[in-house]
Amino acid sequence: MQRALVHLDEPYTRNAVVKALQHSKLEWDIIQDIPEDNSEIDLISATPPIALQWLEYELINWSLLATKEETTMANAYCIRKGLIRKAQFSYNVSKYLSKNPESILKQAIPETWQFELDHIDYIDEALNEVFEVERDLKENEDKSEEEKKHVFIIKPSMANKAAGIHVFDSLDQLCSIFEEPESDDEEEEDDELYVNEDQEDLTQVREWVIQRYISNPLLVNNRKFHIRAYVLAISNIQVYLYRDMLALFALRPYDLNNLADPLAHISNTCIQTDQADFDEDQSVRLFWELNKFGIKDQDLEHMFDQMRDILKDVFDACTSEMTTFQAIPNAFELFGVDFLVDADNKVYFLETNAFPDFKQTGSKLQHIIQELFDATVETAIEPFFGDRPLKQNSKLVKVFDKKLLSLQ
Template identity: 65%
Template sequence: MYLKAHVHLDEPYTHQAVVKALENSKKLKWIIDQGIDESHAEADLADVQLQWLEYELINWQHLAMDKNTLANAYCIRKGLIRKSQMAYNMTKYLSKNPTSILKKAIPETWLFELYDVDYFEEAMNEVYEVERDLQKGHMFIIKPSMANKAAGIKVFDSLDDLRAMFEVEDSDSENDDGSDQEDLTQVREWVIQRYIDKPLLVEKRKFHVRAYVLAKSNIQVYLYKDMLALFAMKDYDTTNLEDNLIHLTNTCLQADEEGYNEQASVKLFWELGLAQEDLNHMFDQMKAILADVFDACTSEMTTFQTMPNAFELFGVDFMMDQDLNVYFLEANAVSFSICVFYYHYWY
C-alpha cells in the first residue's frame, strides 16, 4: 500500500534530503508530490498522509480535520518562539511553580514596549528595575521580540546607550552596500534581559550552545545529543560593549568579517576540551530545563497548541556561566538553510 506525501522546502539540499529519506523508507512506501505552490494552503486535499512543507504552505484545515495526516509543524507555537510571549509564559509558570529549575535557568527578563523615542522615559518607568540597576553598574541585553539573526541586539550599561538605539535620524536609509537596512525604529516590542556577565569561556571567548529539539504529538520532546558550540569572534571583554563580535555569538554576524575562521567559530559541544563530568552535568541541566520550558509553553493553549498529528524541529540556545550553571536563552523555528550549514559541518 502506498501513502501520499506533499514535500516542498525552500532550501534545495534539505528538500532533497527529505525526499530521499522517504524514498528509502523500508517500512512505508510513498508517492511524493513535489509540485507544491502557494494554493496548497487552501486546496482541497484528498488522501494525503504527510505534509512536509514550509510553514506557509501547510493546509491547516486539512490537518485539523484528518487525523491520519501528519505535518512537520505546529500551527500555533508563538508562545515558544516569540521572545516576549515566551518571557510572559515563563513568568506565569514560575508564579505557579516557584521551585522549577527555570527559576535560575531563565535570565531575569522584562518586556519593553516603545512606540516613539519621545516616550522613552515613560517606557523606562515600566521597567524601573532596569533603570535602577543601571545606576549600580549592571549590564543588560536588549532584543527585538520577533527578529532573528541577531538583528537589533545590543548590550548596554547606561540609559544613554539604550536611548541611542532608537535615535536614528533617517530610518529609510540604506547600508553602504546599497541594501535596505532593517528599520529598528519601527520595532515596538522588545525584551530586556539581565546580561550573563561571567560566561563560561573557552580559549578566552564566549560561546553559546545550539541544540536541536524534536517535539511531536501532545507532546513528547527529544533533545538531540550532538550539539554545537558557537563562538564569538573576539576575546571576551566587558570594557567594550559596542563591539558585537565580542558579545554576540551568532555566526551570521561573522561570516563577512575579515579573518573569519569557521573552524574557530563552530565547534562540537562534546569536543570543547572540558572535563567529561562537566559536560555531562551541563547536558543533564539542559534536559531538565527543556522539560519545564515546554511544560510552561504548552500549558498556555492560546500561544502553543499541541496537535496529535504534528511534529516540529526547534533550534534552542543555551549559555553557561563560570560555575557551569546552564541558562535557556531562546527557541527558534528551525531555518532549514541553517540545518544544512550544520549538516555540512558535522559530516
C-alpha cells in the first residue's frame, strides 16, 4: 500500500482527488490531516514513506521530490512561471516567434504589450513604452460614436479569477483603473478596506499585460463565452488536452458600446455567482454540446484541432526557457487553459491557470471533473509507480511530447 498526502482547500476538488485515488488500481493510504506548514515536517524520513503529495502548491515539500526522485511524486512543477504569469509568458512567446515566425502562435495570441506601472503619477512614462496603445487610444478621440474604435483589455500579470481585468477604449478609462479611491472619512475608508480585505489592491500591482480585445467573439444567444480546457502535463514532458471542455458564458448580452459592464465582457463565472439572476445551467455548458445552438460538429472539431496545435507551440515556447519552466520527471500538473473563438471560428489563446478553479464546473457537470482526475491517476500516477504501462485514456489527447533536460 502506498501513502498519499492529500490536501486541497476547495472541498469540491479535494473530494474528487480522494475518489480518484480510491478508484485507482493501486492501494492508497490517504492522509488528509495536513499541518498548515507541511515543509516543516520530516517527510524524507517518514515511515511508511510518502509516495504522493497532492497538495496546495505552498504545502509541497520540494526537498522530498529532489531526494527521492525515483519513489515519490507531486501534483505540481516547482518552476512554471513562464507559462502561468502573463507578462513572462508574453516575453517567452515573443522570443519563440522570433525563432519560429511561422508558428500558429503568431495568429492565435492577440497582440500583447507588457505594461509596468509603479504609480499613477508615472503613467505617462509607462504609456511611452506601449506607444501603439497610446496612439490608438488618441486616435479613438477623433472618432464618432458610429465609427469602429480600437478596444483593449488589461490584466494583472499574476491575478486569477478575473481579478483586475478591464476593457477600455480611452486613455481616461485606462487611467481610472489605477486611481486610488478618495475618502473624506478615514473611518469609512478603513471599513471599506476591511470589507474588501480578500480583494487585491490594484494600486499595488506593478506588472500588467495589455492586449487588443477580440471584439468579434462568436456569440451564442447573443452572449460571449470562452472555452475552459483542462491540460495535463506529465514528467519532463508529455502534455495532454482533455476532450471534455467547458463553455463559460457571460451573464449579460454582449454589448461593445458598454465596455464598463464586466458581466457582458468577462465570462469567468466566479464574478457571476453573487448576482441574483445567475443560473449555473445557462453559464456553464459542455463545449461539445454547443451543437445544440447551431454550431456545426465539424466546426467544433476544427476548433479543437486549433487548440491542440496552439498548445503544442505554447509548451514548446515555455519549456524552451529553462529559467522560467522546469519540468521534472517525478511531477505532474493540471492546468486550466482559456481559449476564445471569434465569429470566423478562429481560436485565440488567452491564458493558462495553475490550480484552476474546478468548482466553477458546478454540480451538474461534476462528473467531468471526477473523470478528469480518474484519468490523471491512470495516466500520470499509476505508470510512475510501475503498476501498469502507460495506456492513454481516450479523453486525453497528446499535444506535446519532448524529452527535456532535468535539473534535478
